[in-house]
Amino acid sequence: MNIDSIQRGIVLDHIKAGRSMELYRYLGLDALECSVAIIKNVKSEAMGRKDIIKIDDNISIDLDVLGYIDPGITVNIIENGRITEKKHLSLPETLTNIVRCKNPRCITSAETGLDQLFVLSDRENAVYRCRYCDTPLKTKDA
Amino acid sequence: MRHLINITDLTCAEIDSLLDLADRMMKAPAAYRETMRGRILATLFFEPSTRTRLSFESAMLSLGGGTLGFASADSSSATKGESLTDTIRTVSAYTDVIAMRHPKEGAPLAASFKSTVPIINAGDGGHNHPTQTLTDLLTIRQEKGRLHGMTVGVCGDLKFGRTVHSLISAMSRYPDVKFVMISPQELRVPEYVLAEMRKKNIPYTETERMEDVMPSLDVLYMTRVQRERFFNEADYVRLKDTYILTEDKLQAARQDMIVMHPLPRVNEISTRVDDDPRAVYFKQVRCGRFVRMALITALVHAAEAGADTLFAQEERNEY
Numbered sequence: 335m336n337i338d339s340i341q342r343g344i345v346l347d348h349i350k351a352g353r354s355m356e357l358y359r360y361l362g363l364d365a366l367e368c369s370v371a372i373i374k375n376v377k378s379e380a381m382g383r384k385d386i387i388k389i390d391d392n393i394s395i396d397l398d399v400l401g402y403i404d405p406g407i408t409v410n411i412i413e414n415g416r417i418t419e420k421k422h423l424s425l426p427e428t429l430t431n432i433v434r435c436k437n438p439r440c441i442t443s444a445e446t447g448l449d450q451l452f453v454l455s456d457r458e459n460a461v462y463r464c465r466y467c468d469t470p471l472k473t474k475d476a
Numbered sequence: 477m478r479h480l481i482n483i484t485d486l487t488c489a490e491i492d493s494l495l496d497l498a499d500r501m502m503k504a505p506a507a508y509r510e511t512m513r514g515r516i517l518a519t520l521f522f523e524p525s526t527r528t529r530l531s532f533e534s535a536m537l538s539l540g541g542g543t544l545g546f547a548s549a550d551s552s553s554a555t556k557g558e559s560l561t562d563t564i565r566t567v568s569a570y571t572d573v574i575a576m577r578h579p580k581e582g583a584p585l586a587a588s589f590k591s592t593v594p595i596i597n598a599g600d601g602g603h604n605h606p607t608q609t610l611t612d613l614l615t616i617r618q619e620k621g622r623l624h625g626m627t628v629g630v631c632g633d634l635k636f637g638r639t640v641h642s643l644i645s646a647m648s649r650y651p652d653v654k655f656v657m658i659s660p661q662e663l664r665v666p667e668y669v670l671a672e673m674r675k676k677n678i679p680y681t682e683t684e685r686m687e688d689v690m691p692s693l694d695v696l697y698m699t700r701v702q703r704e705r706f707f708n709e710a711d712y713v714r715l716k717d718t719y720i721l722t723e724d725k726l727q728a729a730r731q732d733m734i735v736m737h738p739l740p741r742v743n744e745i746s747t748r749v750d751d752d753p754r755a756v757y758f759k760q761v762r763c764g765r766f767v768r769m770a771l772i773t774a775l776v777h778a779a780e781a782g783a784d785t786l787f788a789q790e791e792r793n794e795y
C-alpha cells in the first residue's frame with residue numbers, strides 16, 4: 335500500500351492529533367483484511383497537528399460513531415485514485431449501541447437485549463442523555 | 477401507539493383535554509360507568525405502591541372495565557428470571573392498557589418498545605411519575621381555575637424530589653408562571669433543572685426560609701425532607717423544623733393560596749393544617765382517581781382508533 339495515494343478506499347482526515355488509535359478501535363478497523371495506515375502528527379495549517387487514517391477499501395463506516403467521537407473529522411471517499419465524495423460530520427441526534435449507560439439504577443443495567451440509546455440534548459455543549467433514565471454522558475468513553 | 481412515559485410526552489392541548497375530561501368525569505361519574513366496559517387494565521407493580529395501584533384500579537373499575545396484575549415483583553414471573561420485555565409481550569396479549577411501576581429508571585420506556593397496548597408509567601424508580609403530575613395539574617386548575625399566571629412555591633427536598641422537577645417542567649409550559657424554590661442549601665434544585673428554566677426564561681427565586689415568601693404564593697407544594705438525605709445529623713436537626721408547615725406559618729399566606737402534597741406525608745405538614753380550607757392534599761387524591769380515568773380512556777380510545785393524537789376521536793366517542 336502506498337501511503338500517499340490509494341485507488342479505492344476511505345481517508346479520514348482532520349482527526350485530532352493523538353486520537354487515531356481510539357478511532358481505530360471504535361470503528362473496528364483491526365478486524366479488516368485490507369491495508370490500513372495510521373498517520374500520526376501530520377502538520378496541518380488549520381489544526382497545528384492532526385492524524386489521518388487511510389483505509390484501502392471502500393468499507394461502510396458508521397458516520398454516527400465518527401461524528402460522536404469527533405465531529406471535526408472529514409471523510410473522503412476515494413475512487414480511481416480521486417476524491418469522489420467529501421463528507422463533513424456533525425454530532426448525531428441519537429447514539430444507538432455506541433456507548434453504555436453507567437447509571438446502576440437504569441433499566442439497561444438490568445435487562446439484557448435493550449438497545450443502548452442516547453439522545454443529543456444540548457448540541458452546543460455536546461451533551462447526550464440516556465433515553466431511558468436521562469443520565470448525561472460524562473465523557474466520551476465506550 | 478401512544479403511551480405515557482414522561483409528562484412531556486403530552487402536548488399542552490392534550491393535557492388541557494385530559495383535564496377537561498377529568499372535570500366532566502368528576503361532575504357526572506355515572507355517565508362514564510360503561511366507558512371502558514369489556515376492557516382490561518393490567519397493573520404491573522414490580523415495586524409495591526399500594527396507593528398508586530389502588531388509584532389505577534379504582535379508576536378502571538369506575539369506568540366499567542376490569543383489572544388484573546400483581547402488587548410486587550415476588551408475585552410476578554420476574555422472580556423466575558423472565559425478562560421485562562417478555563412479561564410485557566405476554567401481558568399485552570391479555571389486556572388493553574398497562575399501568576406499570578418498576579424500580580429501574582426507564583423500565584416503562586423499554587416496555588413501550590415491545591408492548592402492543594398503551595403503557596402508563598406509574599413510577600420508575602425516582603425518575604418519572606407522570607400521573608402524579610397530571611393529578612397535581614388537575615388539582616391546581618380546579619382550585620385556582622387556571623394553570624397560567626401563577627406563583628408556585630415548591631418546598632422541601634428539591635434535589636431528589638422528582639415530582640417537583642416534573643411539576644416544574646409541566647407548569648413551565650404555561651405563560652406567566654413563576655417559581656419560588658424553598659429548600660436547605662443541601663437540597664436545592666439541581667443545576668441542570670435551573671439551567672433549563674433560565675434557557676426558557678422562566679423566572680424563579682431560591683430561598684431557605686418559607687416565611688419570607690409565603691405572602692407571594694398562589695400554590696405551596698410541600699415535599700418531604702428525608703433524614704437519610706442529609707450528610708450529618710446536626711444539619712438534619714437544625715433544618716427539619718424549618719420545612720414543617722404549621723398553622724403559624726400559614727398565617728402569612730394569602731387566603732386563596734393552596735397547600736399541596738403528593739402524600740404520603742410524614743411530619744412536614746402539621747395535622748392542624750388539615751382543616752384549613754387552603755389544604756387541598758386530600759382533594760388531590762380524589763383528583764388522582766379522575767385524572768387516571770381520563771387518561772385510561774384517552775389512551776385506550778386512541779389505541780383502538782390507531783390514532784397518534786389523544787382526543788382525535790373526541791367527537792365520535794361522545795366524551
Ligand SMILES: [Zn+2]
Nearest residue numbers: 435440464467
Ligand atoms: Zn440510562
